[in-house]
Amino acid sequence: MTICVVDGRGGGLGSRMVAGLRGLVDDGHAIIGLGLNSASAEAMARAGATFTETAPQMIHRRLYAADVIVGSLSLLMPGSMLGEVTPVLAQAVLESSARKVLLPLNKRKVEVVGVEGRTLDALIDHALQRCVCLLQATA
Numbered sequence: 001m002t003i004c005v006v007d008g009r010g011g012g013l014g015s016r017m018v019a020g021l022r023g024l025v026d027d028g029h030a031i032i033g034l035g036l037n038s039a040s041a042e043a044m045a046r047a048g049a050t051f052t053e054t055a056p057q058m059i060h061r062r063l064y065a066a067d068v069i070v071g072s073l074s075l076l077m078p079g080s081m082l083g084e085v086t087p088v089l090a091q092a093v094l095e096s097s098a099r100k101v102l103l104p105l106n107k108r109k110v111e112v113v114g115v116e117g118r119t120l121d122a123l124i125d126h127a128l129q130r131c132v133c134l135l136q137a138t139a
Contacts, residue, residue, distance in 0.1 A: 001029045001135055004062050004098070006071035008036030008084035011043025013103070013124070017070050018047035020128040025050060029135060032066075034059045036084035059089070066098040068134055070127060072105045073112065099134055101127050 003021060007014025014033060021031050025048070033049035035041025036059075041052040053059050063069060074080035076094065078087040093100065103123045104112040118126075 001067040001138060002032060002062075002065060003029060003068045003070060003131060003135075004032045004034050004066040005044060005049070006034040006036070006059070006063075006069060006075055006093070007040045007044065008081035009040060011035060011040030013072060013105075013120075014040055015043040015047035016124055017127065018044045018049045020124065021070075021131060022048040024132070024135060027135075032062055034062055036081060036089075056086075056089070060092045063092045063096045063098070066096060067138070068101060068131060069093060069096060069098045070101045070131060071103070073102045073110065074105060075102065077110065101130050101134070103127050 005014045005017045014035070018031055018033055025031055030050045033041055033044025033052035035044060035052055035054045038054055041054045045052045053062055075085060076090050078085055078090050104115045
């Protein structure tokens with residue numbers, strides 16, 4: 001299976017997700033870091049991504065071919081991540097047939113009811129557990 005981790009800005013969230021999923025590479029899964037800028041791609045590469053992409057055309061191609069997409073809820077909000085999420089990117093995420101595991105980070109004053117009070121560490125742990133469950137269900 002192919003897991004695409006998408007992140008922008010400094011790649012902090014993406015690198016933590018890649019590091020947490022890195023053990024799955026041994027099981028034959030590819031962990032692809034899709035960086036919305038070079039800093040985020042480099043952070044995910046250092047964390048152990050199978051490989052990374054930064055070119056918008058390649059990112060969109062990878063999203064459509066992915067089995068699982070991991071990132072923040074901001075991926076669905078054009079203009080978020082300091083403008084790195086374009087309308088075309090948000091549409092590519094939504095149109096992909098991949099399962100989406102999105103962390104409800106509240107940077108854009110969007111609240112997702114039912115997840116109040118979770119720390120970033122708790123959200124990352126939960127997202128990693130969900131990814132592992134999805135991969136085990138298809139094996």
